[in-house]
Amino acid sequence: VLLVVLVSRITTKMKAIPVMAVGIAFGSAGFLILALTSSAWMFVLSIAVFSIGEMIAHPKYYSYVGLIAPQDKKAVYMGYAFLYGVFGSLIGTNLGAVLYENILKPVVPSARVVKAGLPLAAEAATQAKSFWLIFAVLGGVCLIGMLLYNRFFSEETHKTNRRAWKIMLGLYSVFALAGFYFLIYSLFLVPEIQWRTFVQALILLLLGGGGLSISLRGKP
CATH class of the missing domain: 1.20.1250.20 (MFS general substrate transporter like domains)
Structure with missing residues (x-):
């Protein structure tokens, strides 16, 4: 300390x-x-x-x-x-x-x-x-x-905003895909349901899906 x-x-x-x-x-x-x-x-x-x-x-x-x-x-x-x-x-x-x-x-x-x-x-x-x-x-x-x-x-700047928008689209897609994978993993690919991973996967899905929706509506 x-x-x-x-x-x-x-x-x-x-x-x-x-x-x-x-x-x-x-x-x-x-x-x-x-x-x-x-x-x-x-x-x-x-x-x-x-x-x-x-x-x-x-x-x-x-x-x-x-x-x-x-x-x-x-x-x-x-x-x-x-x-x-x-x-x-x-x-x-x-x-x-x-x-x-x-x-x-x-x-x-x-x-x-x-x-x-x-x-x-x-x-x-x-x-x-x-x-x-x-x-x-x-x-x-x-x-x-x-x-x-x-x-x-x-x-x-407009240039950096445009560049960041493209990258964030990719990242949000990765978040959504990762959330979907971990959701399936936590429910079906392990002997017991992993509730912590399940909740975190839902957060990733919401973040990825919500981010994609907002980004596509607010294209710079």
Whole structure:
């Protein structure tokens, strides 16, 4: 908690984009450390590095949204800004589960091996490295995406509005399709109905369908 206060004081007067870039880089570095070592102390270090990255990036995220939002659309922009939790919870938990089932679970050591303190088998170490590298790469993709967004969409002009409209049509279509998939998945493709995924899928469907409807009516 004390570190949060310190980080906030250091970054409070800095520009949002550089601060968020540093924060995302720290978060990705945390996953990279996990990928490169199996040491318990390095595991603790990776969590600390990731946490510092989150402390740096998260507060400036809302600040940035408020800065780029038009005066008459700030409430809409801030509402969309909070949807990252829905996407992260739905996509992240399901993606993490799929990756775990296919990458880590087949090579998880037995309780006897863990209790004896034996080193991981070569295959298990390789699979664990691949697992964490995926998340480090995702962090890099997020960083590049943020910088590209700031470069091409941060200023509101007719050209950027037109470009953003096309991209949002694509994103809303993806949201609707993802919502439909997770709806079917939560009801029919698992042994028991996953109500949390079901509700999140409905949110994605409503967001995607509603966004498509509004965007098509308000073509710039």
